Each structure stands twice: as C-alpha cells, then as structure tokens.
Amino acid sequence: MSKQILRIPDSVMEYAPWSHTKASCALSCPYKFHLQYRVKQKGVGPEAFGQRIGKLVHMILEWVSGRGMSVSHAYTHLVSIVELTHEEETEIQCFRDAIEDYVRGLEVFRKKHGVHKSQVKAEVHLGMRPDFTPTKSKWDKKGFYVGYIDLMLMTPERVGIAIDHKTGVVMSTDTYRAQLESYAVLLQSHHPRINAVQVAVHHVGADSNERGTRTTWFPSFSAREIRTTLRANLIDYLTKAAENVKDRDPCKGWVCAFCDYKPTCPLFG
Numbered sequence: 001m002s003k004q005i006l007r008i009p010d011s012v013m014e015y016a017p018w019s020h021t022k023a024s025c026a027l028s029c030p031y032k033f034h035l036q037y038r039v040k041q042k043g044v045g046p047e048a049f050g051q052r053i054g055k056l057v058h059m060i061l062e063w064v065s066g067r068g069m070s071v072s073h074a075y076t077h078l079v080s081i082v083e084l085t086h087e088e089e090t091e092i093q094c095f096r097d098a099i100e101d102y103v104r105g106l107e108v109f110r111k112k113h114g115v116h117k118s119q120v121k122a123e124v125h126l127g128m129r130p131d132f133t134p135t136k137s138k139w140d141k142k143g144f145y146v147g148y149i150d151l152m153l154m155t156p157e158r159v160g161i162a163i164d165h166k167t168g169v170v171m172s173t174d175t176y177r178a179q180l181e182s183y184a185v186l187l188q189s190h191h192p193r194i195n196a197v198q199v200a201v202h203h204v205g206a207d208s209n210e211r212g213t214r215t216t217w218f219p220s221f222s223a224r225e226i227r228t229t230l231r232a233n234l235i236d237y238l239t240k241a242a243e244n245v246k247d248r249d250p251c252k253g254w255v256c257a258f259c260d261y262k263p264t265c266p267l268f269g
C-alpha cells in the first residue's frame with residue numbers, strides 16, 4: 001500500500017498552531033481573528049453569561065470524570081474557589097441532574113466496554129506537528145494543530161473515544177463535524193496503533209432523549225479513514241480558514257452576541 005503524503009500549505013502554516021476555536025474565529029470574523037491572534041489584543045467586553053456558565057459546567061464535568069469527585073463535592077468545591085453571583089449559582093444548579101446522569105452513564109459505558117479507570121481522561125491537551133506526529137508538550141513551537149478533548153477513553157480493543165461537552169443550544173450534527181473529526185486525527189497522532197475512533201457530543205444543557213441520554217454519537221472512523229480522509233478534511237478546513245483572514249474586515253453574524261471585541265468593533269463601537 002502506497003503511503004499518502006499530505007502537505008500542509010504554507011498559508012496554513014503561517015498561522016499555526018491552529019485549534020478549532022481559532023479556525024472558527026478565522027471563518028466567522030477576520031477582524032476578530034486579527035485582534036485576537038495577530039495583534040494578540042485582549043477583548044475588552046464582559047464575558048457573556050452563557051460562556052461563563054459553560055466554563056463553570058466544564059470545570060465540574062472535568063472534576064467528576066477526570067478526578068473522580070462526587071457531583072456534590074464538585075459543586076461545593078466550585079463554590080469554594082469561584083465567586084458566583086446568585087444568578088450564576090442558580091443557573092449552575094440547573095445542570096445538576098444532567099451531570100448526575102452523565103456520571104452514571106459514564107460508569108455504565110466504562111464497565112460495559114471494559115475500559116480501565118486509568119484510560120478515562122478529562123481535559124486532555126493534544127497537539128500534532130505537520131507530519132501528524134505528536135508534539136512533545138503544549139509549548140512545542142513546531143505544533144500545527146492543537147485540541148482540548150473534554151473526555152477521552154481508550155477501550156481494550158484500542159478504540160479511542162473522544163467526547164465534547166456542549167452547554168449551549170443543540171445544533172445540527174454537521175455543526176460539530178470539523179471539530180470532532182480533528183479530534184479523531186489528534187487522537188490517532190498520539191496513538192498510532194489505534195484501530196478506530198468514535199466521537200460524540202454530550203449536550204449537557206439539553207433534555208435527555210428517548211434513550212435517556214444527552215449524547216449524540218458519530219459513526220466510527222477507521223484508522224485508515226482518519227489517516228486519509230479526515231487528515232485531508234482538516235487541511236481543507238484550515239486552508240479555507242487561512243484564506244478567509246487574508247483581509248481584516250469585520251463580519252457581522254451570530255458570533256457578535258458573544259464577542260468581547262464588540263466595544264472596539266467598527267461595526268458596533
């Protein structure tokens with residue numbers, strides 16, 4: 001079998017290392033990308049309420065799945081280290097049932113698939129170089145793409161599982177495709193002997209479906225599919241992102257509602 005060599009265009013490498021957040025920013029608003037990633041100017045607007053809640057819920061999910069904290073301990077711990085407004089505390093409590101369901105579901109899944117506790121990892125940072133080999137650390141300057149995987153599991157059959165928690169409204173599965181496919185590529189770069197990767201979105205803020213779960217699974221990707229199709233898809237995605245930031249024009253869209261550069265944006269300021 002001939003080995004497929006995928007070359008990363010110079011236009012993409014110019015802005016490396018990429019992440020899904022950075023690529024989304026490039027595709028949605030070149031002006032924001034310019035401020036945040038070229039000039040490295042800090043946003044001045046207040047953090048949107050939903051974004052802050054999302055970060056806090058992610059912290060709790062990390063503690064319960066990665067550190068083995070009980071849900072009640074995680075809530076108490078959060079209150080002890082973060083100053084919360086009454087509104088934030090009330091909102092965080094709304095996620096409690098979903099988080100308890102998640103912990104139960106994770107334990108059932110782990111036992112059913114024989115996943116050892118040491119193979120369950122939360123908030124995993126993975127980076128890779130342009131030849132799709134892993135970076136040595138998150139500070140490796142030769143990194144081309146990085147990602148934080150909310151939850152990662154490895155089964156005894158060497159199937160990698162990557163799950164991303166979403167606290168906002170449920171969007172179509174296609175909305176998450178680029179991000180989750182990139183996680184499959186990252187996972188394979190760090191585990192070259194992997195047989196397949198299964199990715200999923202966990203909608204923490206949604207009602208559970210008829211199966212009693214809030215997780216949407218994508219079809220499994222084989223190792224070969226990741227090495228060929230998914231790597232090529234990632235390069236195409238980043239090429240489009242790099243192409244879009246050739247200019248620096250602000251671009252109005254739904255992201256403006258969450259943009260902390262809004263106070264200085266020519267379209268709003």
Ligand code: SF4
Pocket residue numbers: 029031032250251252253255256259260261262265266267268
């Ligand atoms: S407010 Fe909208 S148009 Fe302005 S910088 Fe932010 S995302 Fe871009």
